[in-house]
Each structure stands twice: as structure tokens, then as C-alpha cells.
Amino acid sequence: MGRLYLINLEGKIYSCKHCQTHFALYEDIVSKSFHCKHGKAYLFSKVVNVSVGVKEDRLMMTGMHTVADIFCVGCGSIVGWKYEAAHVKSQKYKEGKFILERFKVSGPGGTNYWASDEAQIGGSDADDA
Incomplete structure (x- = not known):
């Protein structure tokens, strides 16, 4: 395996809660x-320092989507997913964008989000965009 090159971001960043690898800007x-x-998740236009897994179709609250899990390149943790394709016309805006689960990342200033009792069990997607 070769040397791992990470992109370091400046400003208000979201990073891996396990290894502090930078992922995205506020x-x-x-x-x-x-x-x-696990609770809240944020949709980002771009993220860095992740590897993209295998594409699969998932039925979410807003319809069928082709998605791929994304993994931290620092520690290998699953931190969210990438929308590869939306099968519902009104959801096309998600294509090429990334979800980072707040439970799995640290926010600006090192803040962590903890899973709540109100977290959904089962599918995942937006309530509204």
C-alpha cells in the first residue's frame, strides 16, 4: 500500500470523530x-478524504436512489453515503452529493452529535430539502 495523502481544510470543518480526518466545510x-x-445527517455538495464503496439501489423515504457508502480514508469508518442517481425526478438535485451522518462526525470546533431516542429506525433520507 502506498503513502496516504490527506487534504487538510481550513475554516469551519466537519471531520471523522474517530481519527479527526477532515471531510467537509460548513x-x-x-x-x-x-x-x-442514528439521527441527523447533512447533505454536502462536496467532501474530501473519503473512499466510495459499491453502488446499490436503496428505497428511502423520498423514493428509490442509487447510492454508495462512503468511508473515512484515515480509519475506514463508514461516515455516510453518496447519491449516485435519483429515480424520482424531484430528487435529482441530490445526485453527486454526499450525506455525512452527524453521529459519525465532529462538527466545527470539535462538537459531536449523539444519537437520540428520536432517531429513525430503518430507511434514511430527507424530511424536506
Whole structure:
């Protein structure tokens, strides 16, 4: 295996809660209204320092989507998913964008989000965009 090169971001960043690898900037948030099985999730226009897994179709609250899990390149933790394709016309805006689950990342200033009792069990997607 070769040397790992990480992109370091400056400003208000979201990073891996396990190894502090940088993922995204606050200003790249598209929506904060998403939910997953552990609670809140944010939709980002771009992320760095992740590897993209295998594409699969998942039925979510807003319809069928082709998605791929994303993994931290620092420690290998699953931190969210990438929307590869939306099968519902109104959801096309998600294509090429990334979900980071707040339960799995640290926010700006090192803040952590903890899963709540209100977290959904099962599918994951936005309440509204």
C-alpha cells in the first residue's frame, strides 16, 4: 500500500470523530434536514478524504436512489453515503452529493452529535430539502 495523502481544510470543518480526518466545510452544506437511523445527517455538495464503496439501489423515504457508502480514508469508518442517481425526478438535485451522518462526525470546533431516542429506525433520507 502506498503513502496516504490527506487534504487538510481550513475554516469551519466537519471531520471523522474517530481519527479527526477532515471531510467537509460548513459552507458546503446543502441541507441540514436529513435523517438517518442514528439521527441527523447533512447533505454536502462536496467532501474530501473519503473512499466510495459499491453502488446499490436503496428505497428511502423520498423514493428509490442509487447510492454508495462512503468511508473515512484515515480509519475506514463508514461516515455516510453518496447519491449516485435519483429515480424520482424531484430528487435529482441530490445526485453527486454526499450525506455525512452527524453521529459519525465532529462538527466545527470539535462538537459531536449523539444519537437520540428520536432517531429513525430503518430507511434514511430527507424530511424536506
